[in-house]
Amino acid sequence: MIDIPSFVLALGVGNIAFAVLMAGYTHGAAPSPGLRLWMWARFGIGLCQLLGWSRPYLDMPALNGVEGASWILAISLEVAAYCIFFGFERWQRVLVPVSALALAVVLAAGSAGAPVPYLTALVAGVVALFAAAMASILLRPRRRASLLQRIIGVNDAVFAVSVVVWAVGCLDSEGPPGQCTAQEYAYMAGYLLMIVNGFGFLLLCKEKDDAEMARLATTDSLTGLPNRHAFLERAEHARQAALRQRQPLALAMMDIDHFKQINDRFGHATGDEALVVFARTLRETLRAHETVGRLGGEEFAMVLPGTDLSGAVQAAERLRQAVREAMVITSVTPYTMTVSIGVVVLDPNETLGMGLARADHALYAAKSGGRDRVEVGRPQQQRA
Structure with a gap:
C-alpha cells in the first residue's frame, strides 16, 4: 500500500x-x-x-x-x-x-x-x-x-x-x-x-x-533554398541513385540576367527581392522530386532525376517562361526578370563536378547568345 x-x-x-x-x-x-x-x-x-x-x-x-x-x-x-x-x-x-x-x-x-x-x-x-x-x-x-x-x-x-x-x-x-x-x-x-x-x-x-x-x-537565409553545400550533397546522392537505378540525371545551371543592373538601378533591397521572387518561381515550377539550390549570388543550379535531355530542356523552358512572367516590385516600376539556363545530362562515368562544369559552359553560351534562353551543353566526349 x-x-x-x-x-x-x-x-x-x-x-x-x-x-x-x-x-x-x-x-x-x-x-x-x-x-x-x-x-x-x-x-x-x-x-x-x-x-x-x-x-x-x-x-x-x-x-x-x-x-x-x-x-x-x-x-x-x-x-x-x-x-x-x-x-x-x-x-x-x-x-x-x-x-x-x-x-x-x-x-x-x-x-x-x-x-x-x-x-x-x-x-x-x-x-x-x-x-x-x-x-x-x-x-x-x-x-x-x-x-x-x-x-x-x-x-x-x-x-x-x-x-x-x-x-x-x-x-x-x-x-x-x-x-x-x-x-x-x-x-x-x-x-x-x-x-x-x-x-x-x-x-x-x-x-x-x-x-x-x-x-x-543547410538553407540559404534569403531564398529559403538549399545552400551550396546542401545542394551539392543532395545532387551527389541523386547521382549515385541514378547510377544504381540506371536512370538518366539532368543538371542545369541558371543565372539571372543583368542582375548587377538591378542592384545598381533599384538598390540592393530590390536585388534581394528579385532573388526571393526567382526562388519562389523555381519552387512553384519544378516537380517535387527535383532539387534546386542557390550556389551564390544570382547563380542557381538544379538536379532533375529520371529526366533525359529532351525532358530537361522542356523543364528549363517552362522555368524560363515562368521567370519572364514573374514581377519584381520596385520603388519605380515593376521589373520583369529573365534567366539564362545551361542544361546537360550527366554521363555515367562523369563526376558531379564535371557535369556542373559542362552545364556552366552551356550557361555561358546562353548568355553569349543573347540571354533569356536555354542552351544544351556538349557531350563529355566532345570536350577535350
Whole structure:
C-alpha cells in the first residue's frame, strides 16, 4: 500500500523543483513562449499537489474549490504550452472556452458544498480530458512524430486512463477515496508523468533547436533554398541513385540576367527581392522530386532525376517562361526578370563536378547568345 500523503508531497516538491530547474536552464537563453508556459504549468501543478497534501491538516473546506480551480488552470497552461510548441495557430478558440467552462463548473460545485469525492471526481475528469488532449497533440497522425514524442504521448494517454479510473472509483461509495487501488495507480502514473514529461519536454525543445540549427546550416537565409553545400550533397546522392537505378540525371545551371543592373538601378533591397521572387518561381515550377539550390549570388543550379535531355530542356523552358512572367516590385516600376539556363545530362562515368562544369559552359553560351534562353551543353566526349 502506497503512503498517499507522502507520495503527493513528493510529487508537489518534484514538480516545483522541475519548474525551478527550468527557470535556471532558460535564464539568459533565447525566449521560448512554449517552454516558459510549460514551466509555469509545472509550478502550478506542484502547488496543486502541495495543496492536496496540506488539505487534511488545515481543515479548510474552501481549499477544496481552490485546489480544483488551480488544477484546471495549471493543466490548461500545460496544454497551451504544447499547442504553442507545435505551432497550433487557433488553439485559443478551443482551449480558452473549455478551460473557462470547466473552471466555472468546479468553482460552482465547490461553492455549493459538493462532497469531496464528487468534487475530486469532477476535477479528475477534467484533468484526464486535458491529458488526453496532450496525448492527441503528440500522437496525431497528420504529422510524423518522433520517437520522443510518441513516448511522451503514450505516457500522457496512460495518465489520462488512470485518472479516469480513479475518478470513477471516487464515485464508488463502497470504497473510501484515497485508499483505493485506482488512486494508487493514478498517483504512480502522475509520478511517471512528472519524470517523463519533465525531461521529455526539455528534450523536445533540444530536438527542435537541433533541427533548426541543421536547417540554418543547410538553407540559404534569403531564398529559403538549399545552400551550396546542401545542394551539392543532395545532387551527389541523386547521382549515385541514378547510377544504381540506371536512370538518366539532368543538371542545369541558371543565372539571372543583368542582375548587377538591378542592384545598381533599384538598390540592393530590390536585388534581394528579385532573388526571393526567382526562388519562389523555381519552387512553384519544378516537380517535387527535383532539387534546386542557390550556389551564390544570382547563380542557381538544379538536379532533375529520371529526366533525359529532351525532358530537361522542356523543364528549363517552362522555368524560363515562368521567370519572364514573374514581377519584381520596385520603388519605380515593376521589373520583369529573365534567366539564362545551361542544361546537360550527366554521363555515367562523369563526376558531379564535371557535369556542373559542362552545364556552366552551356550557361555561358546562353548568355553569349543573347540571354533569356536555354542552351544544351556538349557531350563529355566532345570536350577535350
